[in-house]
Amino acid sequence: MGAASNAALEGPLVLEQPTFGRRLRELRLARGLSQAEVAEGGLSTAYLSRLESGARPPTAKVLEHLVERLGVQPSTFQTVELSPLGEVLARATSADDQGTTALPLLDAAVRESGDKDVDLRWVSLWKLTQLHARQGRLPEALAAARTLAALSDQIGVPLLRERVHTHLAWCLRESGEIAEALVSAQAAVAIAEEHAIPQPDTVKARLVLISVLAESNRLVEAHAEADKLLAVTEELNGLALAEVLWSIANVHIREADPVGAAELLDRALRHLDSRESPLLWMRLRMAAASLNLQMNPPRVESAERLLNEAEAVVKIIGTPVHEIELDVIKAHLAFQQGDLGAARELYERVAPSMPQLSYRDRVRVELLHNQILILEGETQTGVRHIEELASKAQEHGNAHLVSEIWRVLATTLSGPAQAKRPPAPPSR
Template sequence: MLEQPHFGRRLKRLRLARGLSQAGLVGRGMSTGYLSRLESGERPPTERAVAYLAQRLGVDPSALTGPSDGRSLPGILAAVASAPPGADDTPALRRAVEEDAGEDPAARWQALWLLSGAAGREGDHELERRTLTELVDLSDRLDAAELRARSRVRLARCSRALGDVRAAEEAAVGALSVARTARLGVADTLSALTVLIGVETALGELEAAGRHVAELERELLPRAAPALAAEALWAAAVVSDRQGDAATARTRLERALSLLDGGDDVALWARLRLAAAAAALQTSPPRVADAEHRLGEAAAVLRLVGTPAQLQEMRALQAHLAFHQGRLEDARALSRALLTEEDLRLSYRDRVRLSVLDGRLKILADRADEGIAALRRLGRQAAESANVDLAAHVWQSLATTLADVRPRDLAAGARERPGSEHRRDSCL
């Protein structure tokens, strides 16, 4: 049994990591006063209390009582920094953070930064947000401008991935304000401005996004490192596309792709190619061959080094590509397999787009009422969550699909009238 006060510290960390108050954790089986004394180290835990709390937290009792490895948080961080490629020290780092007494806030900040990055790469955005919320608070207590800006940039990205664009906007505006007030360098200012442009695009605030793109291209891009410049151009390309300027969007995206080769940042290299594939499919008319080429480039890398979240994103794009190639059965199989997966790690935006595809396929498979209802529900949900750009995509997809189906149905009806020269199955 882990002795006090270490048990109490670990218990409190686990509770806070799940966003639970003391009352929310104890339920009806324990008093908040008793829990408070456990967390403060005033009372030793009983086996019954451990079993109950572990059940409420959704962990094995050993997560509460298992022995510490005796290493300090700075020691764990040193081990992580010096670990060979491929080593996964995330569990040890998470345990160290849970047991940390908070004596070295800078070390704790670094640990939380690493843990939030690991959660984001794995597509666990809820865990990422909980970690980042503490990270932002700790950044403010440390009063270090660079840390305050960087933690808010990451929180903005995470909030947007969860579909909470208002929270993303608040974090992005805060990051840019810190960067400008403290006169931080190009990298921090460009990162904050890039994430704000993405949020403004999601909110449908294209005029504001366009002004920020002009500032970005005029003042920051010429001095930016290739990886940061590529991400900024990617965000700028989306703005151009939403403004109806497909030529500029394509030029910006091609510039972004040209800035990196596979040896710079493999993950970003692959992400940019997935973005290029998605952009090619969203143009009118879709550039299907271009999308297939870019998706093939990304797939060759992601099959070797991709995280589960990245592999799911790739499969979602493969479903969209199959749809635009007319392979509806393949698109249907790919989309349904993903949407019914137990551990779906796609971002909110990608989940909605995949659900839209599923609804369109239902309409085209003579399940129009079911498909239309699903798309209407998605459109309302996106609008209510302030994802204006995404809502526009949903309604446009519904209108496009209905416009495609109705002429076909009318033609089929005409062929079924007396005297028709063709049988119904001649048009299939």
């Protein structure tokens, strides 16, 4: 062989049976060659047959002959095989329908992998918890995130630990487990500070921490964390800046500062181009519409405009979960507009899909339902159910949600002007 061919043989190759034999047979058949034609001039047909069957390992001399006869590079015979978990991960990641195809594949693979392939198990769990979260399967997302956090702590890579604890805190917050969410969010921020984690990841960790502190009604601490992020807003791009302003607006809402919240939301909306991230553009408008309806007094016209803008995008790129969330906000809008009939209809449409919503959204939907009951005359039933909601929120450690529930109950019982009965049908 020439110098170029000899050079091609340099360097370590992984040539293991039976994978090598299968690859050899594939190459031979692809070229339309018989075993005798490939073996000619270097080895016997019987030996080649044993190579293809995996019964004999290849030697350097045999490899040189095969490279020459088949006209390939030695690396063509590289026989690194995917592990079972690696193969499943590859199939799941490349699947067109992630929800239908990838989820059951990854679920089964993670359950059967045990302690093998730690790196692939980490990637599989990360993919799994993300997919569950996008599909609105919060209990499954949380279970995968808990397992992933333990594995990440075992691996010990700071960046992975920070990302996983941030995601775990988000899952816990969405599930209403506020006390545990706070522990995980604080751990993520501590890891980020100790190991100088890149700014985008650090910002995400602080955003989750701010939201959890706000849910805990620890508003002084939430505001202090918000100020730290505001100090670096000039360094953030449109996407990151919009998320930061959105989170800080939530703090202002909880501080009973609707003017400050509105200014931050308006700034976030101005800074985000729909072409940069249509999904975030849509989500931000839905969030802004929801926050506008929570203001005192509610900004109904602004909420309706934002909701209409978001709905146009939901129809194009939204998931089933986004459609449910949109109906939730539309129900609150109908209620604030005094259309109890439309609000009830939207509630009944959302009710079967409640498990796909976050804990806070589930509570707010049930709260709305019971407001409707009270205004329709079923006061005792509505009040009892609202008291139960407050008790459960207290058990979850969600102090801000508890105060919101009691405030809404008091407002509803006092007969707010905007919560009117639907108009009577016209006489014939």
